[in-house]
Amino acid sequence: xxxxxxxxxxxxxxxxxxxxxxxxxxxxxxxxxxxxxxxxxxxxxxxxxxxxxxxxxxxxxxxxxxxxxxxxxxxxxxxxxxxxxxxxxxxxxxxxxxxxxxxxxxxxxxxxxxxxxxxxxxxxxxxxxxxxxxxxxxxxxxxxxxxxxxxxxxxxxxxxxxxxxxxxxxxxxxxxxxxxxxxxxxxxxxxxxxxxxxxxxxxxxxxxxxxxxxxxxxxxxxxxxxxxxxxxxxxxxxxxxxxxxxxxxxxxxxxxxxxxxxxxxxxxxxxxxxxxxxxxxxxxxxxxxxxxxxxxxxxxxxxxxxxx
Amino acid sequence: xxxxxxxxxxxxxxxxxxxxxxxxxxxxxxxxxxxxxxxxxxxxxxxxxxxxxxxxxxxxxxxxxxxxxxxxxxxxxxxxxxxxxxxxxxxxxxxxxxxxxxxxxxxxxxxxxxxxxxxxxxxxxxxxxxxxxxxxxxxxxxxxxxxxxxxxxxxxxxxxxxxxxxxxxxxxxxxxxxxxxxxxxxxxxxxxxxxxxxxxxxxxxxxxxxxxxxxxxxxxxxxxxxxxxxxxxxxxxxxxxxxxxxxxxxxxxxxxxxxxxxxxxxxxxxxxxxxxxxxxxxxxxxxxxxxxxxxxxxxxxxxxxxxx
Numbered sequence: 001x002x003x004x005x006x007x008x009x010x011x012x013x014x015x016x017x018x019x020x021x022x023x024x025x026x027x028x029x030x031x032x033x034x035x036x037x038x039x040x041x042x043x044x045x046x047x048x049x050x051x052x053x054x055x056x057x058x059x060x061x062x063x064x065x066x067x068x069x070x071x072x073x074x075x076x077x078x079x080x081x082x083x084x085x086x087x088x089x090x091x092x093x094x095x096x097x098x099x100x101x102x103x104x105x106x107x108x109x110x111x112x113x114x115x116x117x118x119x120x121x122x123x124x125x126x127x128x129x130x131x132x133x134x135x136x137x138x139x140x141x142x143x144x145x146x147x148x149x150x151x152x153x154x155x156x157x158x159x160x161x162x163x164x165x166x167x168x169x170x171x172x173x174x175x176x177x178x179x180x181x182x183x184x185x186x187x188x189x190x191x192x193x194x195x196x197x198x199x200x201x202x203x204x205x206x207x208x209x210x211x212x213x214x215x216x217x218x219x220x221x222x223x224x225x226x227x228x229x230x231x232x233x234x235x236x237x238x239x240x241x242x243x244x245x246x247x248x249x250x251x252x253x254x255x256x257x258x259x260x261x262x263x264x265x266x267x268x269x270x271x272x273x274x275x276x277x278x279x280x281x282x283x284x285x286x287x288x289x290x291x292x293x294x295x296x297x298x299x300x301x302x303x304x305x306x307x308x
Numbered sequence: 309x310x311x312x313x314x315x316x317x318x319x320x321x322x323x324x325x326x327x328x329x330x331x332x333x334x335x336x337x338x339x340x341x342x343x344x345x346x347x348x349x350x351x352x353x354x355x356x357x358x359x360x361x362x363x364x365x366x367x368x369x370x371x372x373x374x375x376x377x378x379x380x381x382x383x384x385x386x387x388x389x390x391x392x393x394x395x396x397x398x399x400x401x402x403x404x405x406x407x408x409x410x411x412x413x414x415x416x417x418x419x420x421x422x423x424x425x426x427x428x429x430x431x432x433x434x435x436x437x438x439x440x441x442x443x444x445x446x447x448x449x450x451x452x453x454x455x456x457x458x459x460x461x462x463x464x465x466x467x468x469x470x471x472x473x474x475x476x477x478x479x480x481x482x483x484x485x486x487x488x489x490x491x492x493x494x495x496x497x498x499x500x501x502x503x504x505x506x507x508x509x510x511x512x513x514x515x516x517x518x519x520x521x522x523x524x525x526x527x528x529x530x531x532x533x534x535x536x537x538x539x540x541x542x543x544x545x546x547x548x549x550x551x552x553x554x555x556x557x558x559x560x561x562x563x564x565x566x567x568x569x570x571x572x573x574x575x576x577x578x579x580x581x582x583x584x585x586x587x588x589x590x591x592x593x594x595x596x597x598x599x600x601x602x603x604x605x606x607x608x609x610x611x612x613x614x615x616x
Contacts, residue, residue, distance in 0.1 A: 253598075260593070260610070261573045
């Protein structure tokens with residue numbers, strides 16, 4: 001971790017791999033990351049449907065985030081060009097950042113976490129923070145509960161939409177309005193951008209969104225950079241508001257406590273699965289779903305098995 | 309339970325008290341309720357800000373729900389006239405139902421569950437189902453995470469709003485759009501009802517809401533009964549769609565598995581608190597929030613303590 005803090009990207013990469021692997025190894029890394037992670041200036045989640053230009057916007061925001069210090073980027077999006085360890089892709093798309101020692105970009109596989117992607121992402125965010133990154137950017141494709149959960153691990157969540165968004169969202173069963181702190185209508189040079197903005201403003205005037213904060217709606221063309229500075233200003237504005245109202249600390253603390261509860265369930269699951277290769281675990285969960293076993297009894301039984 | 313199934317309301321009331329008490333007693337009742345609860349025809353959640361007329365609407369819907377068989381009503385709303393064990397209130401407001409043996413109405417205290425209100429409500433819903441109630445209506449005041457969680461335990465969630473809703477919702481930081489399967493603009497004889505409906509339709513056209521189901525927006529005046537039959541038809545329509553797409557069973561099964569996970573965390577909390585009156589529990593959760601302890605370590609420590 002000391003090496004990672006000094007800017008050794010390979011060391012940071014190895015630690016992240018341990019976090020992704022979960023279990024004892026993630027725990028050992030977690031032990032290193034207590035304390036300093038509170039020092040991170042801002043954790044920013046970027047989410048939206050595939051093809052909305054999240055990655056291009058992330059790319060632009062990295063440059064602006066560098067004003068705060070070093071930057072860590074986590075791409076939890078199988079469709080992201082930042083993702084899949086595409087080193088060539090990074091170089092082509094981000095010539096400025098590939099040579100910048102202050103920017104660390106890492107993709108996170110969306111599979112192989114045994115359902116624990118959100119936990120792995122939370123651990124990875126904490127590691128990047130502990131490694132001294134001032135700003136952590138997390139890109140997720142905004143569909144499904146896990147992605148919303150990951151967005152919940154950020155201080156500020158940016159939801160990226162496009163003109164004509166209605167169709168895209170309807171298709172993707174989004175839960176995006178709930179988690180958005182900042183809206184960006186990207187590709188705003190296209191037809192229907194003003195309509196998309198008006199629609200969003202109308203929705204937001206109805207009161208959906210985080211408490212005490214009316215999410216602003218920004219227009220941007222990430223591919224040319226138009227409007228991106230305003231997006232950054234809005235992201236920073238949200239951080240200022242969180243800090244001024246004491247919500248920054250409260251949010252982060254609650255996230256940690258919630259994570260502990262989720263880890264507890266996962267530990268029990270691991271213990272019980274380890275007993276007999278998962279047979280007993282499957283029997284119990286199936287019995288609950290089939291209403292042959294009450295959740296109270298199932299929980300007690302699982303806890304007892306975990307203690308063996 | 310056999311007595312409760314035969315229509316003995318006092319027996320059903322005693323069982324509900326045990327569920328509310330939690331712990332071993334709730335577990336014992338839970339053991340009785342496995343299996344038959346799958347037979348419930350529809351669990352309907354009604355939620356909305358205080359003063360929107362949820363209780364009056366619930367009252368009207370009880371009569372229509374009686375077409376399906378017996379009805380159980382759970383009022384988890386401190387401001388509800390159905391709530392607080394207000395027998396006189398019930399008689400005054402529901403002259404038809406007070407004398408109807410097929411209708412069982414129970415209020416649930418919102419305090420004293422040690423943060424486990426959602427779990428208590430889930431257990432109560434399952435008990436009413438196991439006691440043979442064909443339809444279970446759950447009324448909650450739609451503010452806060454717990455209320456949204458309870459709404460999530462229903463097959464169909466009805467969100468009640470009023471003309472001029474924008475202000476009310478903005479004030480109450482609602483998370484209601486996400487959970488709504490059916491919207492009702494109640495008090496629709498007031499000024500601004502059409503506007504409220506148009507606003508909602510516009511929001512819903514943006515794609516917010518459950519997958520594959522565009523929540524309809526109904527106009528009603530619950531106090532006179534106007535539009536209530538259409539509301540009931542929409543509620544039943546949602547049930548038909550859930551069944552046709554296989555989501556009814558899938559939703560219910562997932563709810564049970566999720567509940568098992570939450571109960572597991574609660575059992576561990578109870579065990580650890582019991583060790584020393586809660587000191588160790590407080591130390592650990594505070595250490596996590598203060599970042600002196602990693603969530604992985606905290607979870608492992610709690611699990612070990614619970615096994616003692």
